[in-house]
Amino acid sequence: MTEIETDPDLKTARVATETTVGPTEDQTYEVPRPAGWMYKRLGVLGWYASPRFQLGMVAFVCFMCPGMFNALSGLGGGGKSDPGLADDMNTALYSTFAVVGFFAGTFVNRLGVRLALSFGGIGYCIYSISLLVSVHKYVPGFNIFAGALLGVCAGLLWGAQGTIMMSYPVEQQKGRYFAWFWCIFNIGACMGSLIPLGENIHVKTNKNVSDGTYIAFIVLMFFGACLALFICDADKVVRPDGSKVVLMKNPSWKTEFIGLWQTISSEPWILFLFPMFFASNWFYTYQQNGINAAHFDTRTKALNGFLYWFAQIIAAALIGPLLDIEGVRRKIRARIGLGVLFLLTMAIWGGGYAWQKGYTRESVAAKDFTPTDWSTPGYVGPMFLYFFYGMYDAVWQGFVYWLMGALGNSGRKLANLAGFYKGLQSAGSAVMWSLDKNELSYMSELASNWGLLCGALLIATPVVWMKIQDTVPIEEDLRGTDETLEDVLPPGTIEQKRVGSDAI
Incomplete structure (x- = not known):
């Protein structure tokens, strides 16, 4: 160099x-x-308005907000010994998340990623505050409101995050960008899991986490919401080659709702990916409540949560570069990835079935049941199972994000795809949290996960086999926008093409 x-x-x-x-x-x-401070080089991070720097900032926002939320949720029951309240809050959360998330692309395109992210971070603080209050007072109305509000906020935050992660990088680096983001984001969840682990290191019963745990989460989430205010909008971003993100120059609510419809009507085969979207968070309820909260004591739940999110870092660091590997055509990588994901589904969830045969909802609710501690003989087996569940989550999310990114490079289109993804993902979560609240058997929860994941992969096969291209022409990305080649290509590119044509 x-x-x-x-x-x-x-x-x-x-x-x-x-x-x-x-x-x-x-x-x-x-x-x-x-010209301007946004475009002065800052070492290896590039310039402030570069894809790499902006993705890093978004990753740290998610490190503080959803990363801490994941650590709290990973304890099962939102850190409370009785998961009933968390079930109700999460049903409200994912119900509003499903609606707002589905249309999040429209809101992000209209408001811009900065406003969407900064507003999105607020809901995480209020959600944690409501859990802290519930430890001392019975406030179900406030708890349900906090869950519903977080659904609205999270829909905007994740819609903006998906837009940035999929549309800012060039085609050859979308897998790596997912890996960078997912690793930083889950470091937040890992560090968040260490908070309740340290606070409850000697607690060998199943009880609520301490007030200090909730306060630490609230402070970190608030910092993340403030950090989002310093992110620049997509129209300011310039890639290393001088190109820009494809957007609408003058978006209105009307043009964005039309664009939302056009995303599906012009490419209806996208519907074949919807089951993958729907299934992508279905398993959290079973893993967090049906395994971690049900079977382990407080300190071991915290350790399991740390291992779950740490496994995601490892998996993301592996799958991101593999999806971008040079020398193998992108359509071939997509087919191999689908096959590997199917094999992982059969192996890991098959192991989960073997574990689930050992207990029921009734057996862990019995008065003589003793929660499993990390010092209990035989703990290593379920520990590794939970670790592999975490790896599987990262592989599934990474492959889905990479597939969507392979369908185009337009910020407008990918914002809509990210919205569809988060909306349907949240709809699945809302259904599963409701089923868990109604005490569906743990074996039935596992079976629903296993069957839904396998079915979603089979339904997505035609898209993976026939619609993934090795590259997407820039003209296709510009379709449906009011931008031209001159607006998005590196300076001088059009003139160079014209000179070349004249010479021929």
Whole structure:
């Protein structure tokens, strides 16, 4: 790699001495960037308004907000010994999340990613505050309201996050961007799990976590919501090759709702991915309540939560680069990924079936039941099962995000796809939390997960086999927007093409 010496006012990007096929993070161009502090290079992170820097900021917002929420939820029951309240709150949460999430692409395109993310972070603070209050007073109305509000906020936050993660990077790096984001995000969940572990290190019974645990989560979530205010909107982002994200120049509520419909009507085969979207969070209820909350004491639940999210970091770090591996065509990678995911589904959930045969909802509710501690003989088996459940979650989410990213590069289209994903994902979660509240047997919960995941993979097969292209033409990304090639391609590209055409 070399740096080309130029007038510093040109704000040139890094260039590589070797030639690459298509733009990459280290680009083969010397490209002027706009003037201003947002475009001054900040070392390996690029410039402030670069895809890498912005993704890092979004990852830390999610580190503080949904990362801490995941740590709290991973304890089972929202940290409370009785999961009933968390079931009610999460049913409200995912019901509103399903509606807002489905239309989140429209809101994100209209409001911009900065406002969507900053408003989204607020709901996580209020949710944790309501759990803390519920420890000392009976406030079911406040708890349900907090869950419903978080659904609205989370829909906006995850819609913006999906837009950034899938549309900012170039095609050759979408798997790596998922890996970077998912690792940072789940470091938050890991650190969040260490809070209740440290607070309850000697608690060998199944009881509520301490007030200090909730207060720590509230403070961190508030910091994350504030950090989101410093993210720049997508129209300011410039990639290393000088290209920009495909957006609508002057979006209105009308154009964005029309665009939402066009995303499905122009490509109805996207519906074949909807079962994968629906299934992608269905298993959280069973894993968090049916396994962790039901069978383990307080300190071991915290340890299991840490291992679950740590497993996601490992899995994301592996699958992201593998999905971007050079030398294998993208459509072939998609088919291999689908096959590997099916095999993992059969192996890991088959292991879960063997474990689930050992207890029932009634047996763990009996007065003489003793929660499992990490010092209990035989703990290693379920510990590894829970670890692999965490890895499976990251592989599933990573593959789905990568598939959506392979369908286009337009920020507008991918915002809508991210909205469909989060909306249907949350609808599935709402149904499963409601079933758990009604005390569906643990074996039935496991069977519903296993069957739904396998069925979703089979239904998605035609899309993976026939619709994933090795690259998506820029003209296809511009369809349905009011932008032109000159708006999004690196400066001088159009002129170079014209010169080349004249020479021929």
